[in-house]
Amino acid sequence: MPPKIMVTGAAGQIGSELVTALRKKYGDRNILATDKAVTRSQVSAGVLEQLDVMHLSSVERAIRTHEIDTVYHLAAVLSAAGEANPDLAWDVNMDGLKNILDASARHGVRRIFWPSSIGVFGPDAPKTRAPQDAALNPTTMYGVTKVAGELLCAYYSGRHGLDVRSVRFPGLISSEAKPGGGTTDYAVEIFYSALQTGRYTCFLTEGTVLPMMYMPDALRAAISLMEADPAKVRLHTGYNIAAMSFSAGELASEIKKHVPDFSVTYAPDSRQAIADSWPKSIDDSAARRDWGWKESYDLPAMAADMLSKLGEKLGLKQKTFNASGGPGRRKR
Ligand SMILES: NC(=O)c1ccc[n+]([C@@H]2O[C@H](COP(=O)([O-])OP(=O)(O)OC[C@H]3O[C@@H](n4cnc5c(N)ncnc54)[C@H](O)[C@@H]3O)[C@@H](O)[C@H]2O)c1
Structure with a gap:
């Protein structure tokens, strides 16, 4: 049985290509693409449904109605936009993620992909080959939400048994x-x-x-991590990946x-x-060793x-x- 997948933030830089890749792999009917910003033509073409991840009840309804068992949660405010509007970055990146995790835990979602970022690192991390376990002291609100998000994902994995998987994407x-x-x-x-x-x-x-990293590699990283044998996915925070x-x-x-x-x-x-x-x-040897990442x-x-x-x-x-x-x- 193919997974029933919901993608949030599907109109964005990653989502617009990830949805195509997932539809090709698992079939159109098994992919629900959602975003807050949806144009009329996208809706009429059946490409996207409107979903604001800030609304927990809407997230729950989408997961229940479409019997979703897998989520790629991409909706976010990015680094430069987040410094321009730190309150919005905190709200969307933290409340949005927590809503996805809560709705998933309540309604039987088994596996979640949530991208972290090289933004987790701060000025005190080694500049060259920053290690997987470097101290994470970011100086941007974006980085703060990515570090807190990684910890939240690991917490829900431990406490609720959710299989949350994440990579720290470089610039795409x-x-x-x-x-x-x-x-x-x-x-x-x-x-x-x-x-x-x-x-x-x-x-x-x-x-x-x-x-x-070039987008085809980023998509392959996300999908191959999601397909990896659970025994091989040791980290539920965020894997460094490099290209x-x-x-x-x-x-x-x-x-x-x-x-x-x-x-x-x-x-x-x-x-x-x-x-x-x-x-x-950044040093991505853990991802290469654990689930075979290679650009x-x-x-x-x-x-x-x-x-x-x-x-x-x-x-x-x-x-x-x-x-x-x-x-x-x-x-x-
Ligand atoms: N693009 C990169 O270089 C890069 C690098 C590292 C990590 N990431 C991470 O990957 C994820 C996706 O990034 P992207 O580049 O596609 O971002 P993007 O800004 O291109 O797209 C984000 C999408 O989220 C949507 N969105 C914003 N608020 C929303 C809300 N409340 N509800 C629903 N949708 C909402 C936006 O409409 C947009 O379409 C983010 O978590 C980002 O931090 C991206």
Whole structure:
């Protein structure tokens, strides 16, 4: 029997692609995609149902009505948006998660995926290969909610027997929905600008290095962790997972291999302080050992694929840029 899955925050950067991947794997009828922000066309196409995770009774009704046994809980306020509105970040990220956990415990949901983030780390964590068990002292409200969320997930696993699984995603790069207010959004915006205007002003400095991942790897991480043998999932807080680390300047140089006239300037804003508080790379050996995590895309392979997909999406002719000209390599 395939799982009956509900996805919250399904219109967001991850959700919009995760729902497609889950529907392909488990069948359309087994996936209920929900979001607070739902357009009329999305509803009429049967793609999304409106669900605000702040309303416990609505969450309970959705789980009961659709006999949901698995939840991917993605609804959240991200790092930069959370610093702009810390009260909202606390409310959505904490009350929303607790509502999902309570409704799940009451109505027979067996397994939950909830993404944590590299935002759990603060300035005192090692900058290079930050370990799984580093001290978690974030300086953003987003990070505070991710640390508290990890502890809440572990608490519900122990107290209510809920099988909650989580990864600490790095910054995610993708070509479908645009990112929704994070500190790594530049790494998506830069591709649109390269193809549309040939110019980009980056809100982080050229030398800022952060851990990143291409969306196909992120989706595979979420689904494979959810399918892993329960005996192999030792942690119910959040597994470090890594794929690549690069500076804003290195990403710009990689894109220039395909779009030679592309020019980037750097004008750091308030998001620089958030980026500076995070590690440059993280140690994901626990995820590799426990449930076999391994990334497929490095920087050249990701950049080549992004340019090709975005070029197609934006209706650009292949000759305007050279999506196959770089040394892109998809690891196997
Ligand atoms: N995108 C990244 O780079 C990244 C990195 C690390 C962790 N994460 C985590 O992954 C999850 C999803 O991130 P994303 O990038 O898709 O975010 P996003 O901002 O693109 O999407 C979040 C979605 O949640 C919805 N939402 C907000 N408040 C809601 C509410 N009260 N009820 C229902 N829906 C609500 C929004 O409408 C939006 O569609 C979050 O927990 C985020 O912290 C993302």
